[in-house]
Every structure is written in C-alpha cells, then in structure tokens.
Amino acid sequence: MASFWRTLACSLVFGISYTAAHGGAGTGTEYPPLPLPSGVTASYVDTTNTSGLVFHYLSAGCDPSNTKPLVLILHGYPEIAYGFKDMLVPIAEQGYCVIAPDQRGYGRTTGWDMRPWAYVDLKQWKFENLVRDLMAFVWAIGYTEVKCVVGHDFGTIPAGWAALTRPDIFHSVVHMSVPFVPPASIPFNLTSTPTPPAALSTADWTYADVEYALEHLTPPRKNYQWYNSQPSAAQDFLNPTALNNSLHAFFRVEWYLKSPAYLAQFPPPHELASSDPAQLAQVPYFYVPLANQTISEALAALYVGQNASPSEAWFPDADVDVYVQEYTRTGFQGALNYYRVLTSPPGPLTDDGILWAGRKITVPTFFLGGKYDWQTYLVHGALENYNQTSTDFRGSVLLNGSGHWPYIEQTGETVKYVNEFLASL
Helix, strand or coil, rough: HHHHHHHHHHHHHHHCCCHHHHHCCCCCCCCCCCCCCCCCCCEEEECCCCEEEEEEEEEEECCCCCCEEEEECCCCCCCCHHHHHHHHHHCCCCCCCEEEEECCCCCEEEECCCCCCCCCHHHHHHHHHHHHHHHHHHHHCCCCCEEEEEEEEEHHHHHHHHHHHHHCCCCCEEEEEECCCCCCCCCCCCHHHHHHHHCCCCCCCHHHHHHHHHHHHCCHHHHHCHHHHCCHHHHHCCCCCCCCCCCHHHHHHHHHHCCHHHCCCCCEEEEEEECHHHHHCCCCCCCCCCECCCCHHHHHHHHHCCHHHHHHHHHCCCHHHHHHHHHHHHHHHHHHHHHHHCCCCCCCHHHHHHHHHCCCCCCEEEECCCCCCCHHCCCCCCCCCCHHHHHHHEEEEEEEEEEEEHHCCCCCHHHHHHEEEEECC
C-alpha cells in the first residue's frame, strides 16, 4: 500500500493520473494531436499481456493485409518517435510498412514504471526486455518478422540486440549515429591451480572506474552516461536552470551544439587513440562535461557567443514545442533508466548478456552517421570493428553535412541510404 501512495504522488508531480501513467486499454487518456505530415498516422496497440505496455506509434504505407515488408525505426535519447515523421513516407513509398514507436519510458507509450529513481524496477529496461518489447509490439500489429530494424542513438541498443538474439525475426539492421557494441566476452582459458586461489579476480573495468579516472583529469570531467544515471539527472533535464529553466531552450541548444552549425568551427571528430579514459578529454563537454556541471550548465557554457538560429531550418520551433509538450508530461526518468542499466556494475541487470557472449550479428548490417558527430567515436574501435561485430557488414556512411541528427539534418540523404540498403537486401 505504501508503494501505491509513493507511485501516485510521483505521477501527480508530473501532472498525470496514476491510471494514465500505468496506461492500458480503456484508460481514456487524451493527448493533443500531433502535427503530422500527410501520409503519417498515429495509432495505439495494447500489449499489456505480453510487455505491460500500450504502445503509441507512427506509421506510413501500412495496410490491413500486413503484406508489405515491415521497417521498424527506433528513437534514442532525448527523442521520441515524432522525430522520424519526415522519414516514414519516403521509405514507405518503396513498398514498405514503416513504423516508429515511442519506446518504453517515452512519449505516449504507457505502462512502464514511473516511480522515482530510488523505487523504479530497472529490470523493465534490461536490454533483453527491450527485445521482448519489440517482439510483443511486432506481433501485436500483425507481423511475425521485420525486414529491417533501424535504431538511432540509444535506439541502436535494442535494434542491435534484436538482430543479435532473434535474427529469425529481425532480418537486417541499420545503426544510426551510435555504433553497436556487442556483449562483452567471457574470460577464457584461465589458469587452473591445485588449491583455491589466494585472491578473487575482478572485472577489467566498470563505468565507475572510468568515472573515477575522469574525475582525476585536469580539469576533472565526467561521462555523460554516468551523469544520466544519477538520481539528480531527471530533474536537471526537466529544469535546466542555466538555460532559464526553459525546456525549449534546452532542446534548441542541444540540437544545435551537436550539429555542423556549431561543430564545423573545430577539428573534426576522429577515432580516439585508445580506450584509456584520458582520451575522452578530447571530446566536447556535452559528452564529457566538467565534473561539477549539470547538463544545462555544460550546454550554456558552450553556447556563449553562439547563435542557434541555423538549426531552425531543420528543427523548427513547432517541432521543438512537441518535444517540450511530451517531456513536460512524462518527465525524463523513464528515458534515463536506459542509462542506469547501461552503467550498472556486473550483476542482475547485466549478467544475462553472458548468454550471448561471443555471438555476432548474422543479418545484414549497415552504419549511418554524421562526419561531425563525436558520438561515433566514444567507444574506441566500435565503428572500425564492425566486421567483428557482424558477419554480414555492408559498410558505413558518414554524411558530410550532418552531426548527431542525420535523420532531421539531412532527411533526404538519410532516406536515400536507408532505401539503398533495403534495396540491396
């Protein structure tokens, strides 16, 4: 009973009812209509009995017969399915049913645990459970296989794990902006001794170890993924104090700072020399901020003397307003729970990955990013090692006019390369 009242109190903080937060069929939740382009439809499907979620999704080119091959597009952080609205029809015109859902923790998809940081059930966000979400969703909309799953940013993780673990369902994969990192290998051919070891082995490294090393740099830094996992992060994003507490300013400035409009002033992103955490000191402060900065402080410091207006051409204020509307309603914690699983030490949230240690993606794989995106290189060797990650790697393209947001910075070029990859299958 106490947990019920905690959950109810949390939901009321965000201005939504307990029923809507834990949505399901018949909740009667009403949302403002999304300003969608012609040919794009918003829908819901109830997968409460399989994943616990009622999915909200956008679609184009689909019909009741479900005979067209399915293309599934997954957003990252801090994004929503709405961001892909201009990609759906140009891909659907090639004969596909194209769908972009709001993932667990985001947008108008409901049913996920909305309790505060200290109480939330993180098992819901385990990577294997994200694949279960996708399978439940695909079955619910009348399909048993996916021609291609496309993931942007954090969306590359469920997309990659889906292709890795269920290639019979997810027949190809496109990773956008963030290279996929496969499950860690298991220690191999360890030394045997006739007596018990004097000392137990420990993990080679953890996110906590990386964070410790970054904090001892001059000046001290921190990894954004670690920051996103902390109890204060959700409120820092929701109330960006250094940006006048304006969510609109947060989205505008972050999208601008990760685009060529800002990054073209500096040496281009490049592969880091090693996986030593000290190498991350080369990375801009929006990925590796100063240790004492909040996200809004890091963005505001970088934005001094800058003008974000060029980003309005590809990220208009009307679209920013939709992001503000959606995150004001849901808050950020549900989306940030993905990072908490990612940065967890060895234990219940990560140990199932051992089941897939050494396994490669066996379906056709393609990487698409932007030449001005540092995110491509944050994990040393991830892009260069795709031939070890996938047995059928079809290559990579880095768009010259893009940073972290190729699907909106250069929608036409992004669609072109995705369609070419689909045609090659």
